[in-house]
Structures are given as C-alpha cells and as structure tokens.
Amino acid sequence: MNVTIDKNSGYCFGVEFAIQMAEDELEHEETLYCLGDIVHNRMEVERLHGLGLRIIDREQLAELHDCKVLIRAHGEPPETYELALRNNLELIDASCPVVLKLQNRVKHAYDTSTRQNGQIVIYGQPGHAEVTGLTGQTGNRAIIVMTEPDLDQIDFTRPVTLFSQTTKSTAGFYRMKQLIEERIAAAKGEIASFDANDSICRQVSNREPALRKFAELHDVVIFVSGRKSSNGKALFSVVNQTNARSYFIENEQELQTEWFLGAQSVGICGATSTPMWLMQRVADHIEQVALEVA
Structure with a gap:
C-alpha cells in the first residue's frame, strides 16, 4: 500500500x-496567554500547552493585568485592544495580514454605507473568531449569513455590501451572492447598489481544485483536521465529493482498519490548521495498518 501526504x-x-x-x-x-484556541486543532493546542501556552476566554482576559497575551491569526475586534490598554496588557499580535486587510476594508465599507443607509453583510460562521473581529469593525451591526434563511435579516430595498470570512467556500460565497441578487430583483431594489466582495483567502480557495486532483489519485483519502475548524469542514466537503472513500479524523487513534481493505494507495491531506507533524503521525500509523491488512 502506497501512503502519500499532500505536500500542499x-x-x-x-x-x-x-x-x-x-x-x-x-x-x-x-507562560503566555492566548485569547481563544491559537489554531482549531486540539492536538496542536495540547502540544503548545506543554510549552506554556494557556488558552483563555474573553471573561478571563478582562481579569488579566500586566502580562502578555497573544492575539491569534483570526484577528480581534477593536474592544479587545481597548481592554488591553486599560489593563496594561502587552499584546503579541499574530493577526493574519489577510484578515487585517479585510478588517480595514469592512471598516471603510461600513463608514461609507452608513452615510448611504446601507448594510454590511458577512458570509461566515456566527461566533467564529474571525467573524467576531469583522463585525467589530461595524460596531457589531453587520448581518451574518450562512444559509438562505439568514437572508431574511436583510432589507433588499437598501444598499448591500457583501464580504466573506476568509476561510469559507468559494462556491458557497458565489451561491450567496446569486441569492442576494435574486432577492434584490424580487424586492425591486437597485442591483447597482449591491457590492459583492470575494474576500476569501486565495491560499485557502486555491486548495480546493488541488485537493480534488489529490483525492482522485488515491483509493482512500484520510483528511486530518480539528473538528472546530471551519476551513477543515469546507475542504473535507470538497474531498468527500470527489472520493467517496474519504474519512475525516482528528488523530491517528480514529483510524479504522476496514477503511483500507483492498486499497492500493492512500492519500493524507488536511486543513490550513492541520500541522504537518500530525499528518506524518497518521501516515506512520497507516503504514502499520497496511501490514495488518496485507
């Protein structure tokens, strides 16, 4: 059995x-505090905990004073920085540059749309850290949509500016764009007042076609990701649509021997939040399984 880790x-x-x-x-x-999981992967969080990284929530942050706090890649709303100033917290800001740029775009769009009686709409997962940071740029007035029923929150007779969480599915974003256009037409609104911004990270979206090709090359595909990962869910959906013998696991302990019966090649891939060392551990375990099913 040939076992290959997706290099992308x-x-x-x-x-x-x-x-x-x-x-x-x-x-x-x-000790270094981190506001929320540094990455949506339990195995990596546990590894970093062993080095001294301590995950805290917003309530715990409010109780901290005179120490260092890491801001993870997802970014944070303005009130987090205001709290840090009040509590004399030194922020180690690891916000992703792509997310920071999007936050600035959302803030600018909100300031402009407010003067035009418009609405900011974000295609994203409610409660997700990145989405929280984005809505914070609008004073938490942005409308969050994930499914078609969520669109009922929008007034389609008023201007609409649409953005996307950076890790969402490209196909999902353009489907949402189409639905909004249809609703505007039905409400006899002005389609010219609809501004759709594909703000999905290209490092993420470009993985979709690459993963499809990777999934086609193997009899069995093992997708490794934390279950909290929004990106992991989106990318696994792409893999699973391409190869029915695809399985989502969080670590090597979840592998099942029967998945590999009759398989000549196994591909291992993962989310943007999956560490390479974990995929290698899964590969090593599968090679042991291969000896059992040979």
Missing part, C-alpha cells in the same frame, strides 16, 4: 506565523 496541505501562512510567534515567546516566557 497543512498550515497556511497566517497560522504558521502565529504558532512561530508563540514558540518564540515561550523560549523566554514560562
């Missing part, structure tokens, strides 16, 4: 940058 899978630049910053700080700090 694994950390995107933003996640790799955040983890490197955490590791650099922990070389000379016993």
Whole structure:
C-alpha cells in the first residue's frame, strides 16, 4: 500500500506565523496567554500547552493585568485592544495580514454605507473568531449569513455590501451572492447598489481544485483536521465529493482498519490548521495498518 501526504496541505501562512510567534515567546516566557484556541486543532493546542501556552476566554482576559497575551491569526475586534490598554496588557499580535486587510476594508465599507443607509453583510460562521473581529469593525451591526434563511435579516430595498470570512467556500460565497441578487430583483431594489466582495483567502480557495486532483489519485483519502475548524469542514466537503472513500479524523487513534481493505494507495491531506507533524503521525500509523491488512 502506497501512503502519500499532500505536500500542499497543512498550515497556511497566517497560522504558521502565529504558532512561530508563540514558540518564540515561550523560549523566554514560562507562560503566555492566548485569547481563544491559537489554531482549531486540539492536538496542536495540547502540544503548545506543554510549552506554556494557556488558552483563555474573553471573561478571563478582562481579569488579566500586566502580562502578555497573544492575539491569534483570526484577528480581534477593536474592544479587545481597548481592554488591553486599560489593563496594561502587552499584546503579541499574530493577526493574519489577510484578515487585517479585510478588517480595514469592512471598516471603510461600513463608514461609507452608513452615510448611504446601507448594510454590511458577512458570509461566515456566527461566533467564529474571525467573524467576531469583522463585525467589530461595524460596531457589531453587520448581518451574518450562512444559509438562505439568514437572508431574511436583510432589507433588499437598501444598499448591500457583501464580504466573506476568509476561510469559507468559494462556491458557497458565489451561491450567496446569486441569492442576494435574486432577492434584490424580487424586492425591486437597485442591483447597482449591491457590492459583492470575494474576500476569501486565495491560499485557502486555491486548495480546493488541488485537493480534488489529490483525492482522485488515491483509493482512500484520510483528511486530518480539528473538528472546530471551519476551513477543515469546507475542504473535507470538497474531498468527500470527489472520493467517496474519504474519512475525516482528528488523530491517528480514529483510524479504522476496514477503511483500507483492498486499497492500493492512500492519500493524507488536511486543513490550513492541520500541522504537518500530525499528518506524518497518521501516515506512520497507516503504514502499520497496511501490514495488518496485507
């Protein structure tokens, strides 16, 4: 059985940058706080916990004073920075440059649309850290949509500016764009007042066609990702649509021997939040399984 790890899978630049910053700080700090999971991968969070990284929530952040706090790649709303100033917190800001640029675009669009009685709409997962940071640029007035029923929140007779969470599906974004256009037409609104911005990270979206090709090459595909990862869910959907013998796992302990019966080739891939060391561990385990099913 041939086992291959997808060389294009694994950390995107933003996640790799955040983890490197955490590791650099922990070389000379016993403890570093991080607001929320640094990455949506339990195995990596546990590894960094062993180095001294402590995950905190917003309530715990409000109680901290005079210490260092890492801002993860997802970015944060303005009120986080205001709180840091009040509590004398030193922020180690690892916000992804792509996310920061999008935050600035959303803020500018909100300031402009407010003067035009418009609405900011974000295609994204409610409660997701990145989406929280984006809506914070609008004073939490942005409308969050994930499904068609969510569109009922929008007044289609008024201007609409649409953005996307950077890790969402490209196909999903353009489907949402089409639905909004149809609703505007039905409401007899002005289609010219609809501004759709494809703000999906190209390092993420470009993985979709590459993953389809990778999934076609193998009898069985093992997709490794944290279950909290929005990007992981989106990319696994792409893999699963291409290859029915695709399986989503969080670590090697979830592998099942029967998945590999009759398989000549196995491909291992993952999300932008999946560490390469974890995919290698899965590959090593599958090679052991191959000896059992041979």
